[in-house]
Amino acid sequence: MLRFEATQMILRHIGDRPIVSNLGPTTDELWHAGHRDRNFYTYGNMGLCSSIALGMALSTPEKVVSLDGDGSLLMNLGAIASIGREQPKNLVVVVWDNEQWGQTGHQTSHTGLGTDLEKVAQSCSIGHTATVRDLESLESVFCQALEEDGPWFIVAKIDEAEYMPVAPIEPEMTLYRFRNSFLKQ
């Protein structure tokens, strides 16, 4: 499964719901798959994608989707514990797990050597979890997660592909238009 085709699938189902994207290729591919006001692209702060999504989920009734990565989440495993502690019903974490730090030279990450992030989530009291390896399985569980209470934690095993051009993102504008879409309601 390629991250870009999986991102396109997520955008087909997302409707108006907010998405937070991890720095690097996840953010770039989300922009290329479909730029929208409700995409909160991160460009730094490695490890904080799902923490930002948790803060959102605790502050809006809408379902919030975090597109995180294995290397980033390994930097902040405490985020999973805090999601388990808070139990936000409206949070869906999708982890693009390529079992490597792709951008820094394809070094093997801990998930390629035995760390099972789904089991980490389960042990942190996150009740709805899955690990999927193909697009059809991801689509099925993601659609279920959009409709049913969570928190959800979905590990999507992906293959690395050529990187797309860096998305032309300005953090200040990202926050401004994303936040405005909530203030206007």
Place this chain on the structure above:
Amino acid sequence: MNWAETIVDLLKKWNTSLIAYVPDISIHRVTSLIEADPYFHLVSATREEEAIGIAAGAYAVGRNSAVFMQSSGFGNSVNALASLCIPARVPIPLFINLRGGPGEFNIAQVAMGRTTRPILDLLGLVHFTLEDEYKMDKIVDGALKLCHANRQPVAICLTQLLHGGKLA
């Protein structure tokens, strides 16, 4: 009204209802008031940079937020401030228990405590230090106003001289 009640009162004045924190005994007096008050949602983070992320997420959907931490934990949060709050302009008030001043008993708290404000200066972030309750209502109220006007984090450093600190 004591210092802790003043902070709670002003957080409410500025509609700041999500508080992310890492527990600290010296500012427990204020965070315990927050925890007991249904106006607030107090979120425990496992680490200070995580608290910054949670607070930024709340702000991004239109809810004002603040973070409570100790100066040692400020060291854990620098990249979150530098690579998220500053470039995206996220106005989060940071209430920092500033260690390493008069009365400090722990050698391991001195270096990070003493370098917290210089690091804030290097980041270009405004900070205020409270050593007593005199004018603190005006300082905290003004700091929160400045934080939102400038759309950048502002630090309010709470010292042992203000809160009494932790006994050795």
